[in-house]
Amino acid sequence: MVAAVATAMLGLAGNLVTNRVDVPGERWLLVVLGVFLLLLVVVAAVEARSRRDGSAAVPMTIAEDSAGRRSDGCTCEVPHQGLHVRTAPHQPGPWPLRTLAELESKRHSISDSRIRKVFHAAGWEGTLRRLYPETPLVSLGGVTFPIWAEIAAPELRGDLDSAIGDITDHSRPDRRRYDAEGRGLDHRGRAEFRRTYWRRDEVRRFNAETFALDKIERHRPGRVRIHARYGTYFQSVATSEMLEREFINVVSRRPDAVWSLSDFPRRAWLREQAGGNELFNGAHRAAALSVAAVVIVKEQHGYSALLSRRSGDVKTHPGFQHVFPSGILAPTSSRYGSERSEYSVKRAFLREFAEELFGYDDLTFDSRNLRDALGSIWPIQHLLNATQPGPLGERPAVEIRYTGISVPLLTLRPEVYVLVLVRQPGWFDELVSGAERKCRRHGFNLNWEFEDDRDDVHGKRLNSIRVELDDQFALTGRQRLTPLNTVPHAAAALWLGAQVARDLV
Secondary structure (H helix, E strand, O other): OHHHHHHHHHHHHHHHHOOOOOOOOOHHHHHHHHHHHHHHHHHHHHHHHHHHHHHOOOOOOOEEOOOOOEEOOOOOOOOOOOOOEOOOOOOOOOHHHHHHHHHHHHHHOOOHHHHHHHHOOOHHHHHHHHHOOOOOOOEEOOEEOOEEEEEOOHHHOOOOOOOEEEEEEOOOOOOOOOOOOOOOOOHHHHHHHHHHHHOOOOOOOOOOEEEEEEEEEEEEOOEEEEEEEEEEHHHHHHHHHHHHHHHHHHHOOOOOOOOOHHHOHHHHHHHHHOOOOOOOEOOOOOOEOEEEEEEEEEOOOOEEEEEEEEOOOOOOOOOOEEEOOEEEOOOOOOOOOOHHHHOOHHHHHHHHHHHHHHOOHHHOOOOEOOOOOHHHOHHHHHHHHHOOOOOOOOOOOEEEEEEEEEEEOOOOOOEEEEEEEEOOOOHHHHHHHHHHHHOHHHOOOOOOOEEOOHHHOOOOOOHHHEEEEOOOOOEOOOOOOOOOOEOHHHHHHHHHHHHHHHHHO
């Protein structure tokens, strides 16, 4: 059918060019129209085929090895039992709307030039100190970042879920609509939600469910409980990330000026709705909670922290440096069985560890009906085994600790932090080589959220993603991290991780 239509359209175009058909009007316009219609038909056919391919459930091919164990062709253990690749609950947006939304999104995005104007000057810092006078900003290596952070109390650091509170609202969001639940989200976010929703491709841009901030209870320094409700990622973009865009757009007009709350209408409205406590009150927005881990590795001289540059494909802060693994605190599946087990920093951290560092994309939202068994994935299993003391009581090769929380003052989207301290020199390289031996498909390779340019640095393995630290876990100065090149969450992760690491050593 498509071939026949394409042939007919080409024939029409040829007839018009050779003047064999007497059609009134400018012939070149008709030729252009014919070519456009041909392209329209081809693209529509490709779109229809991709929809058919994407909507069909893909059966998993599971073989058995010589021992009768089920395997996906890799020697690594993957929890396949009873799992099926999903049928996507939401199809990609129609391609004309995706194209228009892409153009519209670029028009409304934060430009690099405005970011440079803002953070090359001093007005942004003075403005934040005026807006939040009781909120100290994180300083890393002598550079101030637009984020507040608080270190965890020492007695709580052994439990990664120490900050996890309750799920206060169990209603599930309609991922197709902006505020179907009637939570009073800012109406100005509706247009951004629509643009982001129509740009979805259900591969890299998808509107996954999230655990969104309800409120943060602070009992005393270092002791907090984060209560959550359900939201979606696109709601978070429309109600939290847009606060950052508003801030950048306003401050970039006069970067050295100190602005007032009245200059930021969306932020002022949110403060009024939250009773003056928008940092810890998630009312009238859907601020997706997130988790980030800083991996600090013992070297022959000093330490190093793992850092990399975010891909240009991500929605927020493309090209900026960030710690990894990191990601949104979200349910593994819309069909999960236990809310309490899903609302977990530990589970989110382990999932991101396997997904971002070793390419286990099966663990993304709704990829599979995954209930449990994260520990059977080899990199996770190897990591957890390394946290156990030696047979003679030696200190473990790796220690994992909860380090604290942050609230970035531009987006007001809280994050929980984890430290992975690798005490044993060479252990991380053994993890990398071991993963490659177990399964080449799941060897160490940053996923699409990060750009992996390891081979470009003097041929030294992994050096391009290592930031050098001294024996006190302070930056050596060889790599300068600033708000112009580093995500504020990464600065908070390093700042908190360094303090907890000093206490451990």
